[in-house]
Amino acid sequence: MEPASGWPLYAAFLADYSLTSSFRFYGAVDVLGVASPRENTRLFQTGLILGCDIDLGETGLALRPEIGAHRIASFGALRSAPHLGIGLSWSPKRR
Numbered sequence: 001m002e003p004a005s006g007w008p009l010y011a012a013f014l015a016d017y018s019l020t021s022s023f024r025f026y027g028a029v030d031v032l033g034v035a036s037p038r039e040n041t042r043l044f045q046t047g048l049i050l051g052c053d054i055d056l057g058e059t060g061l062a063l064r065p066e067i068g069a070h071r072i073a074s075f076g077a078l079r080s081a082p083h084l085g086i087g088l089s090w091s092p093k094r095r
Helices: none
Strands: 007-020 023-036 041-055 061-074 077-090
Touching: 041 077
Parallel strands: none
Antiparallel strands: 007 023, 023 041, 041 061, 061 077
């Protein structure tokens, strides 16, 4: 059961390192939470994500494989949720 109302709280800290102009590693630590004082409920999760950006030529597209894990706490239970992902991002190239 999720709280019907509450305040979402989110904070993330990201760092990256470029090996070349087309290959970057990145890592992020994030905290996501929902506090609902009326229902006396607090849900939160913390996570760590490691990944890389691989530029696909001069198109502005980048492939983003990543691996991560989140610790989820809800209603007194603590669980881990690992994940693997791959994404595609686009940003305009600066001239």
